[in-house]
Amino acid sequence: MSDEDRAGPGGTTWWRDAVTYQVYPRSFADSDGNGFGDLPGVLGRLDHLVELGVDALWLSPFYRSPQVDAGYDVADYLDVDPLFGRLEDIDTLVAAAHQRGLRLIIDLVPNHTSDRHAWFEEALTAGPGSAARDRYVFRAGRGPGGNEPPNNWQSTFGGPAWTRVPDGQWYLHMFDPHQPDLNWESPVVRAEFAKILEFWLDRGVDGFRVDVAHGLVKNPDLPDWPADGAAPAKALDPAAAAPADARSDMNVLWERDDAPMWDQDGVHEIYREWREIVDGYQGGRILIAEAWVSPQERLARYVRPDEMHHAFNFDFLTAPWLPGQLRAVIDRTLEATGSVGAVATWVLSNHDVVRHTTRLAYPDPVMARAGGIGPGDPEPDVAAGLRRGRAATLLMLALPGAAYLYQGEELGLPEDTWLPDDARQDPVWERTGHKARGRDGCRVPLPWHADAPSYGFGPGPDSWLPQPEIWARYALSVQVGIAASTYEMYRAALALRRELRTGGEALEWLDTGDAEVLAFRVGELTVVTNFGASPVSIPAGLMPVVASASLDAGHLLDTDTTVWLREPAA
C-alpha cells in the first residue's frame, strides 16, 4: 500500500517522520498566576515549539474534570475545564498552531470516564439492569450476600479494581475508583465516541492520542487473573523497593500477554471504525495508541494499515542503557512495524514515567516505572544521568520513523526526586498506601526564566507542585544561545533531522568491532554511540555535526556520548 493510500482521502503522510512534543497543560505555562498551567499559557509559548523545531504538539487532557487523575478522569468530553480555559481557547490554539505550521493532537480517554460524568451519575440512579448501567461494567458480587468483588482484578493504581455501590452492585475501574471503566461491548458507548471524535475533528484537531488503547475491551467472562490469585510473575522484580502486589507498576503489569483486561483482540475493531472516521477528514488526521503491549509483534497490530498511525514504543522506553539490548529492541521494532507497513514511534519520556535523564542514571531500569523516586530512595547521579539522557536522545532522534518528546526534556530536566511527600498529588501515592510515590516527579511545572518567580512558569510565585531550586540551572533563559546546552543540542538535532529527512530513511548498522559501541547509517547521517568506559575514535573522514558531549581532541567519543557525522562538504 502506498503512503498516499495509507494517508486516506486528501491526506498527507506528515506523520511518518514527525516529531511531536507533549504538552502537559497544567505544568507548561500559567497565564493567570493561579499555579496551574492553562491553554492561554500554551498559546503564549507556542513559538518555543516552533523555535525548537518540532512538527506537532500533543495536549494532555484539558476536558472538564474533577482532576482526580490530573484530567484523565473526564466529566465532559465536549468542553474545556475552567482550570485550563474555555472551548474557544482550543479553537484559538488550533488556528495559531496551524498558522505556524504545527499540527495539534489531543488526548482521548475512552477506557473510563470520571465518576462525575453524567453517564455515570445516571447509571447510579437508574439502578441494576438499566440501560444507563450498561454503559459501564456493573456486576453482582461473589460470596455470601455478594460481599466479595466479582473477580480478583487489581487496579493499576493499587487496591481492588471493583467498588461497590449502595444497591449492592460493583463497578469495574482499572484505575482510580473515580474512573469507572466504560463497557465497550455497548453500541451506545461506541456511537457516543464516534460523535466525540467528530466534534473535535470538526474543530480542526489533527488527531488523537488514545489513552489506554489496549484496555477498552475485556474478556467477557471477566475471569480471575492471575487465575491462582498469585502475584503476576513478571511483577516479581527482585530489585523492586516494595512488594509486587503493593506497587503501582503499570509497565510490568501491562506486559503480561495473558491478561484478560489488556490487549484483547476486540479492541482492533474499534480502531478500524475510528480510522474510517479520521480518514473522512482532509489533511492527514491521525490516531496514536498508548498501548503498553509486548512483544512488538502484538503492538504492531495496532498500526496495521486500517488501524492507527502510531503506537508508542514502550519497549524502547523501558530498555536499559546497554548496547546489545537497545540494538535488539530497535531491530525488533523496525521489523515488526515494517511487517505491517507502519512506522516506528520512538519515545523516552512522558507524564507517566521517571524522566529519562534520571532513569538512565540508575543501573536498574525498574526506576522507569510509576513507582517513582523520593526522599530516602537512592539518589541518582544527576550529571551522569543528563549525560546519558542526552546521548539517548540523539540516538533516538536519528532512528527512522516518528518520535515523541515530553515537555522539559529539551531543557535536560531531571525527575524531581526531592519533592516532599506531603506535596504529592498523584492518586497512586494514596491508593498504594504510600508504597509507590507516583508520577508527580516528572510533572513539576517548567522553568522558563532562571530569575523569575515560579521560574517564569506563571506571573506569580504559585505552582501546583513546588519547583526545586535546581530548576534555575535548567531554565530556558540560561540555555538559549549556549552551544553546549541541552536546548541547543535538541534544536540542532531537530533542524538537521528535518533538513536530511532522516526519519524517512532506512537504518543500516555498521560494524564497530566493539560490543560497547553502536553505529548506524541513516540517509546521509552516520550515528555513533559509545556505551563503554574508554573513549573511541570517530570514523575517519567524517565530520561531527551534532554531539551529546564535546569530543576530546575533536575526534574522541567519551563514555555515554552520541555523535552525528556527515561527509565533509566537497
Ligand code: GLC
Ligand atoms: C494513561 C495515562 C495516565 C493515566 C491513565 C489512566 O496511562 O497516560 O496518566 O493515569 O492512563 O487514564
